[in-house]
Amino acid sequence: MYQIVRKQTLAENIILMDILAPRVAKHCLPGQFIIAKTDEIGERIPLTICDYDREKGTVTIVVQTIGAGTSRMMSLNEGDALEDFVGPLGCASELCQEKNLEETKKKNIVFIAGGLGTAPVYPQVKWLHEHGVDVDVIMGSRTKDLLFYIDEMKSVAKNVYVTTDDGSYGFAGMGTDQLKALVDEGKHYDVCVAIGPMIMMKFVCILTKKLEIPTIVSMNPIMVDGTGMCGACRLVVGDEVKFACVDGPEFDGHLVDFDQAMKRQQQYKTAEGRAKLALEE
Numbered sequence: 058m059y060q061i062v063r064k065q066t067l068a069e070n071i072i073l074m075d076i077l078a079p080r081v082a083k084h085c086l087p088g089q090f091i092i093a094k095t096d097e098i099g100e101r102i103p104l105t106i107c108d109y110d111r112e113k114g115t116v117t118i119v120v121q122t123i124g125a126g127t128s129r130m131m132s133l134n135e136g137d138a139l140e141d142f143v144g145p146l147g148c149a150s151e152l153c154q155e156k157n158l159e160e161t162k163k164k165n166i167v168f169i170a171g172g173l174g175t176a177p178v179y180p181q182v183k184w185l186h187e188h189g190v191d192v193d194v195i196m197g198s199r200t201k202d203l204l205f206y207i208d209e210m211k212s213v214a215k216n217v218y219v220t221t222d223d224g225s226y227g228f229a230g231m232g233t234d235q236l237k238a239l240v241d242e243g244k245h246y247d248v249c250v251a252i253g254p255m256i257m258m259k260f261v262c263i264l265t266k267k268l269e270i271p272t273i274v275s276m277n278p279i280m281v282d283g284t285g286m287c288g289a290c291r292l293v294v295g296d297e298v299k300f301a302c303v304d305g306p307e308f309d310g311h312l313v314d315f316d317q318a319m320k321r322q323q324q325y326k327t328a329e330g331r332a333k334l335a336l337e338e
């Protein structure tokens with residue numbers, strides 16, 4: 058069993074949990090994910106690692122209620138335990154690997170975090186900062202109340218630009234609008250990392266293609282079992298078929314077929330929605 062040592066509400070329907078899982082904490086790297094299960098009958102929930110403390114043996118996850126499994130997880134409190142916490146899974150971020158560090162140091166990097174995407178972006182920005190690479194971060198959400206981790210991000214990034222679709226905080230507009238504004242002002246980026254809702258990543262890639270900025274995306278949103286067996290995360294990347302959970306989650310965003318991936322994600326949402334209804338009955 059894996060104890061919940063901290064639970065904090067970040068925004069409506071979004072919570073953060075520190076889970077005591079020393080083995081995962083010892084080996085995980087930014088970009089990887091875990092599979093959590095609340096109890097014996099609970100479904101397997103893939104969640105990106107948001108932070109980790111190797112000394113305390115804890116792994117931080119951020120959970121948003123989207124279905125029955127996440128609702129059940131949300132109802133647990135500090136002192137309760139998860140039945141399963143398997144990981145680290147998936148490939149670590151290419152930018153956050155010691156072997157690539159010299160190359161990474163030469164690049165101007167911008168991250169675009171949309172909504173819950175802030176959670177997987179944070180450990181990458183933190184790792185880069187700790188290794189002498191300071192990056193710009195654009196954090197966007199629909200509205201002010203859904204923003205989280207602004208201060209934490211500011212403590213590890215060179216510049217943080219906050220955007221809200223409704224203009225209730227920071228720049229009024231989307232992450233893509235902010236990126237375009239920065240480039241128009243003369244900023245130059247060699248790499249963009251976009252993590253967030255699929256539709257956001259799709260539009261970031263349309264823009265960065267025009268701006269000729271190579272772009273990495275994280276295809277976490279389409280995972281279901283996270284083991285390479287269910288097929289839910291199957292993706293077309295260029296001429297190849299890939300599985301987000303084993304080959305990714307990061308891919309070259311300019312090669313991903315987002316329309317096909319979004320269709321697959323819709324099927325998953327329908328199943329989640331049905332499960333949620335059953336839970337509420």
Ligand code: FES
Binds near residue numbers: 279283301
């Ligand atoms: Fe099931 Fe990748 S999430 S195969």
